[in-house]
Amino acid sequence: MPAGGSSLFSGFRVLGLYSNHVPHALRYHLKHRESYVVTAVGRSFHTFNVRTAARNSLPDEITCLAADRMLVFAATGRLISTFARNKEVVMHYNGHEQEVRLLLPLGDQLISADSGGDVIVWDVQSGEVYLRLHFDPSTFDVSAMMHPSTYLNKVLLGSSQGALQLWNIKTSKLLFTFAGWSAGVTVLQQSPAVDVVGVGTATGRIIIHNIRLDETLMSFTQDWGPITSLSFRTDGPPIVASGSPQGHIAFWDLERHQLVTQHRHAHRTSIAGATFLQGEPILVTNGADNAIKVWIFDQEGGGARLLRIRQGHSAPPTTIHHHGNDGKNILSAGQDGTLQSFSTVHERFNKNLGSVNKKKEKKKKKGLTYEELRLPAITAFSSSVTRQSDWDGIVACHRDRIATTTWNYQRCTMGAHHLQPPGSRRGAIATAVDITSCGNFVVIGSSCGRVDVYNLQSGLHRGCYGDDEKAHNGVVRGIATDTLNQLTLTTGSDWLLKFWRFKSKKLEEEMKLNHAPASMKLHRESGMLALALDDFTLVVVDIETRRVVRKFAGHHGNINDMTFSPDGRWLVTVAMDCTIRAWDLPSGSLVDCFLVATAPVSVSLSPTGDFLATAHVDSLGLYLWTNKSLCGPVGLRPLPADYQPVVETLPGVTVEETEQEVNSEEEEEEDVYQSAEQLGAELVTLSLLPESRWKSLLHLDEIKKRNKPVAAPAAPAAAPFFLPTVPGLTPRFATQTQTEHETQINTLSAVDQPLRLLKDCGPAALSVELNSLAPEGGGARELLLVFIQMIDSMLASGRDFDLAHAYLALFLKLHLRSLSQDATAMEALNHLLSRLEKGWAELQASFDQSLCLLSYAKSALL
DSSP: OOTTSOSSEEEEEEESOOOOSSOOEEEEETTTTEEEEEEEETTEEEEEOSSOEEEEEOSSOOOEEEEOSSEEEEEETTEEEEEETTTEEEEEEEOOSSOEEEEEEETTEEEEEETTSEEEEEETTTOOEEEEEEOOTTTOOEEEEEOOTTOTTEEEEEETTSOEEEEETTTTEEEEEEOOOSSOEEEEEEOSSTTEEEEEETTSEEEEEETTTTEEEEEEEOSSSSOOEEEEOOSSSOEEEEEOTTSOEEEEETTTTEEEEEETTSSSSOEEEEEEOTTSSEEEEEETTTEEEEEEOOSGGGOOEEEEEEEOOSSOEEEEEEESSSSOEEEEEETTSEEEEEESSOGGGOEEEEEOBOOHHHHTSTTOOTTTTBOOOEEEEEEOSSSTTTSOOEEEEETTOSOEEEEETTTTEEEEEEEOOTTOOTTOOEEEEEEOTTSSEEEEEETTSOEEEEETTTOOEEEEOSGGGOSOSSOEEEEEEOTTSOEEEEEETTSEEEEEETTTOOEEEEEEOSSOEEEEEEETTTTEEEEEETTSEEEEEETTTTEEEEEEEOOSSOEEEEEEOTTSOEEEEEETTSEEEEEETTTTEEEEEEEOSSOEEEEEEOTTSSEEEEEETTOOSEEEEEEGGGTSOOOOOOOOTTOOOOBOOOSSOOHHHHHHHHHHHHHHHHTOOOOOSOSOTTSOOOOSSOGGGTTTGGGHHHHHHHTOOSSOOOOOOOOOSSOOEESSSSOEEOOHHHHHHHHHHHTSOTTHHHHHHHHHSOHHHHHHHHHTTSGGGTOOHHHHHHHHHHHHHHHHHTOSHHHHHHHHHHHHHHHHHHHTTOHHHHHHHHHHHHHHHHHHHHHHHHHHHHHHHHHHHHHSOO
16 A cells, blocks of 8 residues: 555546636737636636636635736735746745735736735746835725726726725836725726726726826616626727626626616626627636636627536535446536536536526516526436437436426436426425436435336336335435346335335335445446445445345445446445545455545446546535556555555645655655565466567468568668777777676576576577577587476476477477487486476366366356
């Protein structure tokens, strides 16, 4: 077990994180002729050009962003970092004593303001402080900054007290003070007209002010609270857009001095930033709802429509499952009431199936607000791809509701049915759901103990399990159906696991558990049913024999979710003790365990076994972990009962942490376990040479005939004029490789020396070496006997078993006729034959024993 944490899983990346409350930064690349949007997500910032995205990490939470034509500036606490080409850290600016909250690039300088009243002007190239200004936060608390167009070296500062100041940063002089409008300034924005700026206040007023004449040209007032962002259109129409904390966007006509249109609920949270692209009818917005939206103004009356969107959950996800057999899509239900699909291949394949809404007839009623039309969040769901092209393939349970909803994955909409059991008890809620493998039926359990069956195509009720329409005397905690629709498995708070016939709905058998189950998971291919109990233990039941085959204990908190590996060998569980554990079912032991910073609430292992996906408390993203066993050999050993897990960093670590991990991996490589050349005297070890080096030795004549050259050989290249020599009185050429090779040979044993030489030879060279052993090839009969003894020694040691047989076959092919006339050689060959027969007899016995055991394991019932 490595000191870094998990030996089975490695953090890969995070899905579904796009934006937070920090306003985005927009920059235009002249060479690419394309605009880039930079958004902050925790310690990372993402750069989008709508089609692709790049991510960078910082050691702390990002508080503000800014960008110019070539660089991106990000502030984390009191530190400011500069990035070039979206990945290289160019410079760090460290000089603030309080948290930096405003950044403004201005040519070769960068202006930053912190919460303590310090405003610093930095030289971007050198990182030196060019100017430092200090303001008393009680009288002038800097809340907004902007550079007025054509005002050389001028900066306009706004305060939360309402006043504005115009400064010359080159001469460090205050040029003018604007009295303000008795309200704190939240936003300052340059308009397309010179000398005219837009001012947003905390009271909801938008003031269009001429700073040259100190004259207010017009003002607007929105009823949704403070102005969070302002942006002017630069492609012709005189429109200004304003954002609000409620997520609404208002568009104001500067010529007619009136509201043109508004977009309510453009974001589910406050509008963090809104920016029009230069010379284009496109508006880019972002918010704390984890969404980036691009709007285009091509509607009649000046309206806008949504052009592109990148969004994740605005509230933490609660349940995740892989959808489909390719493992490329993950369905996720969040506390925000949305059901979304995230692609592990590319973000453009993400889908938003929408939020859960009430029936259409209720939508037609007037007076209902947006929140009243939404259903509660999804607590559990089941999906199937078998018949999703024909009808709805997803069924979801909702918090505090007995009716379940259906969803269509291909149309990305809520389905046509609301499945509610007839005569349901008041106050009952749906708690568990499972779609059959054929995709035709869905089985739903409720808190009153009912288990109902519905047809997914028609939505009709097809019966229920149990006497008096009650399957359990308590809450149904889990439901599963087998592959052939023969069995339905249910478990409830009455401590019972029940086996039902799916078609007749009759109870076949019930099993009493030691504690009440919390959840249940069935691996249909192997028939293994895992149950998480309220005492933090796990039991695995074989549904064929209907017996408990494994029991696991080790968690110290409620087990939130579990998933099987595709082959059914591993069971991965997550719990409130912040651990992720992998249990090996054949050996019945814990083989992997690691801690994470926040408790995982859901887990899903892809059907292909390549990625493990987890969702965590108070986190909006889905975290992907790679399965190391698919990339190389992983030594999994049973962990002791008192094993103390190590904290594993969630995917999306900082740059410094990544470098530390790389260094730690390099250090660990020095202590990698080296296997012995021979594990045991009774074992046979094969060589590491490729098959092409020994498998074709008996067919060299055919290969030479087939590979006969058609052209004359070319002359070799001339030797270099200056050849390296060894210092000394006698001139000698330096042959370092040969010297080192001879040194290594001298340290080998008598058998290893010729064997090492033969291993270095190719098939043709090996044939020449064996031919030269005979007297007619320049050798002697004694050399033939020594070669036979070498083969005998190789067989006796059990090493290089394949090479020994290949070399012996070629040797006999070349020299068997001459050896048959030598009595001493024939005696050595007879001895070698007896060793060969003995070795093959031992191997055959081992093979027969293994095949017998394997046949028994396949046919016997455990």
